[in-house]
Amino acid sequence: ASQLSLAEERERRRIATEVHDRVIQSLAICRMNLASLLGSAPSARFTKYLGETNTLIKQIINETRSLIFELSSPLLYELGLEAAMEQLTEQMQEKYGIVFTFEDDRQPKPLDDDIRVLLFHMVRELLINITKHAQACHARVRMKRQDGDLRITVEDDGVGFDASQVNADKWRTKGFGLFSIRERLHYIGGHMEIESKRGNGTQVILTTSLKQE
Ligand SMILES: Nc1ncnc2c1ncn2[C@@H]1O[C@H](COP(=O)(O)OP(=O)(O)OP(=O)(O)O)[C@@H](O)[C@H]1O
Ligand SMILES: [Mg+2]
Structure with a gap:
């Protein structure tokens, strides 16, 4: 598997966004x-020719x-x-000295490509939050x-925080991470629940529908 540096990954993502915004939008x-x-x-x-061109552009x-x-x-x-x-949790463990565990029920989880990317970035944001705010061991x-x-x-076993604000209907914390997860999940028909109290660790659950098989 590829081990990309952060800078390289960021650059790739920038190019991907540009291609999406400029090329796909125009097409x-x-x-x-x-x-x-x-x-x-x-x-x-x-x-005939308009129809063929239309199909070609779609391809x-x-x-x-x-x-x-x-x-x-x-x-x-x-x-x-x-x-x-799983690889992300391993990388974070090496880098931050927090013990990360990954569990998967090994059931099929059909998702569209773009949703998979979104979920991956959301989980990464939650893990970064743990390294920044939680002072967790696990x-x-x-x-x-x-x-x-x-x-x-x-979930983590760290210091926790007052999640009542975040769970309220209209909210915006000082950060952008949780807010943007909530917005983007909503947009794809999913939702986020946060269970956290000061001194009691934090649990965040992201739920979204799987693709019909
Ligand atoms: N796992 C956690 N443990 C303890 N506190 C947390 C945790 N996750 C989030 N928080 C608290 O919730 C706040 C909001 O998190 P959010 O991700 O929205 O913002 P941020 O991480 O501070 O900034 P940004 O994500 O924009 O870089 C954090 O500032 C922190 O106080
Ligand atoms: Mg954050």
């Missing part, structure tokens, strides 16, 4: 324009999406979400399939 507009022309094509020849968009995924998350792409998370990441949902639990 999508081309498709919309073509689709509206298709509706009033003056001849069968127009219809280019899909190909580019795969490339972006490969580029921005090589680890995820090569290993899959579970193995990538931390654990668990992945579990529950009916049609995926539940990812990230």
